Amino acid sequence: MQKNSRLRLTAALLTLLVLLFAAGCGSNFEPDALSYVLLIGIDNGAQNLLRVSYLIAVPKVIAGGGQGGGGGGGGEGQRSAEVITVEAPSIYASMNMVNSFVGRKISLMHAKGIIFSEAMAKDGSMSVIVPGLTQFRETRGTAFIAVARQKPEEILTKMTPFLESNPAKYIELLAGNQSFTGYIPGEKLQDFYNDLKIGGINPVSLLFAVSDENLPPHNGQSSYRSEGDYIAGEMVKKGGVFLEAMGAAVFREGKMVGTLNGDETSIYSMFRGQYDRRIYTIKDPLKPGNLVIMDVSQADKPRIKIKLTGEGPIIEARLSLEGNVLGVNSLIDYSLPRYRSLLEQAFEELIEQQARDLVEKTQQEYRSDIIGFGNKARRLVLTQKDWEQLNWPALFEEAQVSVDVEYKIRRTGTLLRLMPVARSSD
Amino acid sequence: MQLKHWANKILGYNGPPASMDFELAETKEEQQSASQAGQEENVPASKSRQHKIRKPRKTGPGGDNGNASSTDDTVIQPGGTGAGDNPERSKPGSAPQEIQVALETNRKIIAQLFNLPINKDVIVREFTLSTEPPVPAFLIFIDGMADTRLINDSILQPLMLLTNLEPGLGIWPDTCTNVLQKHLPSNQVKKLTLFEDVVTQVLSGATAIFFDDCSCAISAETKGFPFREVDTAKTEQVVQGPQEGFVENLRSNTALVRRIIHSEQLITEYLEVGMRNNNNVAIMYMADLTNPALVQEVKRRIRGIKTDYLAESGVLEEFIEDHPLSLMPQIIKTERPDRVSSMLLEGKVAIIVDNTPFVMLVPGLLFDFLHSSEDHYVRFSNGIWLRVIRLFAVFLTILLPAFYVAIATFHQEMIPTDLLLSIAAAREMVPFPTIVEILLMELSFELVREAGVRVPGIIGPTLGIVGTLILGQAAVAASIVSPILIIIVAVTGLSSYAIPNYAAAFGFRFMRFIFIFLAAVLGFFGISSGLFMMLCLLLNMKSFGVPYLAPVSPKTASSHDLILRFPAWQQENRPDYQQTLDTRRQPELSRGWATRQSAKPPGNKANKEGD
Amino acid sequence: MINQVKIGLAEAITLLVITMATKLFLTYPLIIVSRGGSAAWQIVIISGLVTLVFFWLILKYIERFPDRSFPETAEYISGPYFGGLLVMVLLLPWLFELTMTFRRFGEMIVIIALPETSIGLIMLIFFCGAGLAAYLGLSTIARACHLVFPFTLGAALLIVAFSYSNWDTDWLFPIFGNGPWITIKEGVIQSSAFYELSFIYALPLVFYAHQIKKIGYTSIIVTTVILTTMVLAYLLAFPAVVGEEPYLPLYNMARSVYLGRFIQRIEAIFLLFWVISGYLWVSVGVYGLCHILKDWLKLPDHRPLVLPALIIVFALAFIPQSLPDAVLKTGEYFNNIAFIPIFGLPLLLLLLAVLLGKGGKNNAEK
Structure with a gap:
């Protein structure tokens, strides 16, 4: 009797469960019932508020990459990712709108980056949209955030890697190249959002542009120009992917106020401790007509000290770098101590100059503390109230910044000594 | 109590299952010391267990077993005399219990017990002892189970031919004892007085001999049935290590274990299960190691089984395991004698069922099922x-x-x-x-x-x-x-x-x-x-x-043989959860030669062994 | 009468630590950061210290009545009616917190794993799992805690380790956050977070009497260390202003892990441990509730009470109409005052006992 009632109870519970399961637990989607967005492009709309573009992966082309060859080659075969653009009042609405002509449900789970148009960045609507993106479950804080100098949909259309069959891999690798080029900031969506929210720092973002794929004719007047002295879209290049990612966009109070070129971005990264390594080509300090090429990496985290005085804050920044000499055109043997210290000194001065220029630019031109001196200044106050009373943005503009760079050459490539070339005329 | 009643009614709640009652607990002192030392254990306080509200649930068998089985007996056996006292040994066919004096009566009873004219397997051979005066006798055995050559050579021959060497008045009055002592050159003989025992013996291959004018019988060991030779283990193979496996024959199996453990403390006990069949079940354990409570519990569970017959050890497993509905086995079944012996030395109990090459070991814990003897x-x-x-x-x-x-x-x-x-x-x-x-x-x-x-x-x-x-x-x-x-x-x-x-x-x-x-x-x-x-x-x-998850939860002192197997010389303790009588396998310093002192011979060494 | 189940030292400590620290996976870091800003980690330490003091007093109470259950003591000291009232004072916040946490776990799963599943179904599954564990009894739950604890702790520490690349010590400044006085005041108030410590005096008989002292102190200290570590790591990874925002701070922390193209997107793995510790929390709560009721009503066994108790909890859990209600509003009520009944109750009883001269050595005849 009692055994029966236990059995009955179990049976009733099981039936209930089965019914509930049947009634719906609709969170599951077959992997081939979703369409995976790899990149989102957001622009002002012509008729509606936003014009949203999606770069959607085409799995069958990507997985069949072996026989399909370069899916993105352009002419033959299907592209490995398709660009879809709709106009909508909001991003999430645009997802549903896309699904009125795309069968598979749009999913932002694997979105690797978000690209805004320069116009949106400049009128501040980008900073309005970003918090909404961090609130959404599918987008991740680890996606990169970029400003496009052209239309975002154009950037997405050009996103046809020739090496990778999978554009996602291309995008992720491209954004990760920051660690050895230093031309772009390592800012992710979450960092952008954090910087936007707190008072001591202003955000930056990546800068994307379509390259014009035009090699100018030779006129015999080429001259030295630092490799970082470019902003996306200005580089002279041809082939590969018709895109450039170089430099950074600077924001103040949520609005884009200017750009940094590759060199400035490297210095910015050095200040923020995000710099890893890059190659510098500098003029030879002893023979100015020649060049020295070095692989420069960060030796130590930057140390930034701030003092508050009557005339405003005094900031002392100390960057320590170390390097590896890769090539010396002048054939001066920089492995000898007397030459080496000269080279080190020259490079220190160069970086110090660039750093001072960058700080000045942010203070006077952009009036935006992207370097985050404000964050360091938080150490000077005891409570949140004091910090708010400090009014850092105003203080920042009158801060006296001194930069001290310490550079040490650790090794000289594969060669220990550099012997002069025998020349008959000398 | 009202609430409890309703709860029972609504939820079908019957209290914790019976199997949870038995607990292989530590001794009182051990508990005390363990809890002091910060070891956790889950031993209830000392009060007597009173929670037996299950009783009324068992409307069928349960409390009134004795009656039920004895009525069963009487239905089948008109002549039954209260076999209910000892239910697990009661079986159909035990007409009068005692062996009678008259040979003819005995013959009839035997014929009745074994369904004689019909059952062609059972052979009854009548003969006469050549004493003065001649004593009529008969022997009974089962063809195929007994070795006929052995019966001819060492029972019939001596009794029929050589008994005439008996001087004096002949073999009477104490025929049984005399034969036993002087005339039967068989190495395993027993004097029986109950028919029940006679049946058991004969069924297991012995030969029973009845004498006229004698109220007892002799059973002589003549087992000679065919069985498989010891072969390699089929289901648990190892690359390195002994290859032999158990066979169907119970005696060979116990011998296989005994061949590995040379100890007088290795005990083999026999139980019988099955009302119709009488399966022999052997229990093996180390008398000086295994917790007596465990042995007691194993015996209690096996004795408590009432069933027709056990086809295989798997059937017995279902009868005695704690949670038959669980997906996980709780009894280790193995066909490797080396595994059985090592487990016996850890304090487990082996249960061997006749006619199956799989030996069961209890208690079987989750981690035992993930170990193979090859690990060692x-x-x-x-x-x-x-x-x-x-x-x-x-x-x-x-x-x-x-x-x-x-x-x-x-x-x-x-x-x-x-x-x-x-x-x-x-x-x-x-x-x-x-x-x-x-x-x-x-x-x-x-x-x-x-x-x-x-x-x-x-x-x-x-x-x-x-x-x-x-x-x-x-x-x-x-x-x-x-x-x-x-x-x-x-x-x-x-x-x-x-x-x-x-x-x-x-x-x-x-x-x-x-x-x-x-x-x-x-x-x-x-x-x-x-x-x-x-x-x-x-x-x-x-x-x-x-x-079930014993060495891990509740955590017990490590025997260094769980997921990580330590080197043999570091496995000093037996598994704590077995609550063995002797907790150490070997002294802390098990490699005597590895210490400097041991280089100097006898004195030190003797000391160490004394520990 | 079933024998009183006793749980050992390590099991008891892990049980208390798991129940007290599981709120980390829910809103605890969020609440703390919203109260303390960049000094939130100090609040945790202060609340731990305050709890240690409270526990010292609770210990006095437990030692005075070594072998009585809580309802017995309450009725013994203050008579059956007032004593009953005191038991209610213990049970009601318990039930309240149990209900709300039950709901919060349901919401957690909706957010993390199953965004389009009805919360009813999720909580029904939760109901079954926690009910099973509570039905099987305290020794099973305690052993499960003991077994799961290292893995859960490991998972939490792994998040900390993985988020290292996002750390920025600047977020810890200004050092005193919203001001030292606010920090201290909140530190006292937030000792409500050690609410589950009431398990010790509400069910004193499940512990070995001579171990209670060690159990209490160790679990409080371990919990404080864990909570401080996690809150500190959270503050290092997210600035205080941003840190106040997410419902599941640790989930956000796990989501922000990006160590190359392979080690990212790992948050779903942690879900395993979070769900299991959620189960443990709820089953400990339900078991405790049933156990106190059992002692109070003088029943022989807690098991028949499990299903009714769970049904009540299940029903009450749906009262808040939205997630912010279940977190913010109730959190406001509960977190601000909970420490008064939790720690006040044994102190009140102790005071009464001393005044009336009951318990302790005067109680020799008992």
Whole structure:
């Protein structure tokens, strides 16, 4: 009797469960019932508020990459990712709108980056949209955030890697190249959002542009120009992917106020401790007509000290770098101590100059503390109230910044000594 | 009490199950010292256990067993005289208990007991002892069970021919004793007074001899039935280590164990189970090691069984295990004598059922099922590696397909984009949802496995390989399943075979389906819910009074032989949870030669052994 | 009468630590950061110290009545009616917190794993799992805690380790956050977070009497260390202003892990451990509730009470109409005052006992 009632109870519970399961637990989607967005492009709309573009992966082309060859080659075969653009009042609405002509449900789970148009960045609507993106479950804080100098949909259309069959891999690798080029900031969506929210720092973002794929004719007047002295879209290049990612966009109070070129971005990264390594080509300090090429990496985290005085804050920044000499055109043997210290000194001065220029630019031109001196200044106050009373943005503009760079050459490539070339005329 | 009554009514609540009553507890002093030392244990306070509200539930058998069985007996046996006192030994066919004086009466009773004219297996041979005066006698044995040559040479010959050498008045009055002492050159003889014993003896291959004018009989050991020779172990193979396995014959099996453990403390006890058949069940244990409470409990459970007959040790297992409804086995079944002996020396009890080559060991705990005797035979680093692989295999077996289902259908954000896109691409032409796909493949894998076992002889393994490969290849080619899934199923299948115990592997394989279902319905939440419930149920289980996850939870003193197997010379303690009488395997300094002192011979050494 | 189940030292400590620290996976870091800003980690330490003091007093109470259950003591000291009232004072916040946490776990799963599943179904599954564990009894739950604890702790520490690349010590400044006085005041108030410590005096008989002292102190200290570590790591990874925002701070922390193209997107793995510790929390709560009721009503066994108790909890859990209600509003009520009944109750009883001269050595005849 009692055994029966236990059995009955179990049976009733099981039936209930089965019914509930049947009634719906609709969170599951077959992997081939979703369409995976790899990149989102957001622009002002012509008729509606936003014009949203999606770069959607085409799995069958990507997985069949072996026989399909370069899916993105352009002419033959299907592209490995398709660009879809709709106009909508909001991003999430645009997802549903896309699904009125795309069968598979749009999913932002694997979105690797978000690209805004320069116009949106400049009128501040980008900073309005970003918090909404961090609130959404599918987008991740680890996606990169970029400003496009052209239309975002154009950037997405050009996103046809020739090496990778999978554009996602291309995008992720491209954004990760920051660690050895230093031309772009390592800012992710979450960092952008954090910087936007707190008072001591202003955000930056990546800068994307379509390259014009035009090699100018030779006129015999080429001259030295630092490799970082470019902003996306200005580089002279041809082939590969018709895109450039170089430099950074600077924001103040949520609005884009200017750009940094590759060199400035490297210095910015050095200040923020995000710099890893890059190659510098500098003029030879002893023979100015020649060049020295070095692989420069960060030796130590930057140390930034701030003092508050009557005339405003005094900031002392100390960057320590170390390097590896890769090539010396002048054939001066920089492995000898007397030459080496000269080279080190020259490079220190160069970086110090660039750093001072960058700080000045942010203070006077952009009036935006992207370097985050404000964050360091938080150490000077005891409570949140004091910090708010400090009014850092105003203080920042009158801060006296001194930069001290310490550079040490650790090794000289594969060669220990550099012997002069025998020349008959000398 | 009213509330309890209603609760019972509504919830069918009957209190904790009976099996939870027995607990292989530590002694009082041990408890005290352990709790002081910070060891956790789960021993209830000393008060007597009163919670026996189950009693009224058992309306059928239970409290009034004696009556029930004795009425049964009387129905079958008109002449039965209260066999109910001793139910497990009562069986049909024990007409008058005592052996009568008159030979003719005895013959009739025997004929009745063995259904004589009909039963052609039972041979009765009448003869006369050649004494003065001659004594009529008969012997009875079962053809095929007894060695006829032995009967001719060492029973009939001496009794019929050589008894005339008896001087004086002849063999009378104490025929039995005289024959026993002077005339029967058989090495194992017994004097019997009860017919019940006669039947048992004869059925097990002995020859019983009755004499005229004598109220007892003699049984002489003449077993001579055919049985399989000791062969290599079929189901538990090792690369290094002894290869022999048990056989169907009970005596050979006990001998195989005894051949390994040369100790007078190794005890073999015999019990009989089965009302119609009388299966012999042997219990082996180390008298100076095994906790007596454990032996007592094993005997209590086996004696408490009322059934027709036991076909195999698996049947007995179902009768005596604590949680018959659980997916996990709680009794170790092995066919390796070396495994049995090492377990006996850990303080376990072996139960050997006649006619089966599988010996049971209790208590069987989860980690015992993941150990193989080979772990100890290879070098210890390799032994650790084997165990780690096996543990890994367990998790793969249970969770891999479920993980795949959960990731592919719920948590696509978890996998690297490349992999996700290739999964999506592979599923492009597949018409089924992932869950159907995986069930299809898992079921066909089970089919291949089952067919491989049933298929006769050497085709088996071939069938397995061909079946899996061709089926998988064809299924992929026909776009019925995606290729990634084949990998998942194949790896799962391999892992399930890496689990050394057959029953445990079965349990894990079955669990896999539960987890697949949970994952298909609720994703990772389903899997973790399932894991939690599985964990709770496992933690709640006991095998013969020992918590099922014993060395891990509740944590007991380490015997250095769990997941990591320490070198043999570091395994100083026996498993604590066995509550053995002697807790140490070897002294702290087990490698006498490794110390400097031992270089100097006798004095020190003697001291050490004295410890 | 079933024998009183006793749990050992390590099991008891892990049980208390798991129940007290599980709120980390829910909103605890969020609440603390919203109260303390960049000084939130100091609040945790202060609340731990305050709890240690409270526990010292609770210990006095437990030592005075070594072998009585809580309802017995309450009725013994203050008579059956007032004593009953005191038991209610213990039970009601318990039930309240149990209900709300039950709901919060349901919401957690909706957010993390199953965004489109009905919360009813999720909580029904939770109901079954926690009910099973509570039905099987305290020894099973305690062993499960003991077994799961290292893995859960490992998972939490793994998040900390993985988030290292996002750390920025600047977020810890200004050092005193919203001001030292606010920090201290909140530190006292937030000792409500050690609410589950009431398990010790509400069910004193499940512990070995001579171990209670060690159990209490160790579990408080371990919990404080764990909570401080996690809150500190959270503050290092997210600035205080941003850190106040997410419902599941640790989930956000796990999501922000990006260590190359392979080690990312790992948050779903942690879900396993979070769900299991959620189960443990709820089953400990339900078991405790049933156990106190059992002692109060003088029943022989807690098991018949499990299903009714769970049904009540299940029903009450649906009262808040939205997630912010279940977190913010109730959190406001509960977190601000909970420490008064939790720690006040044994102190009140102790005071009464001293005044009336009951218990302790005067109680020799008992």
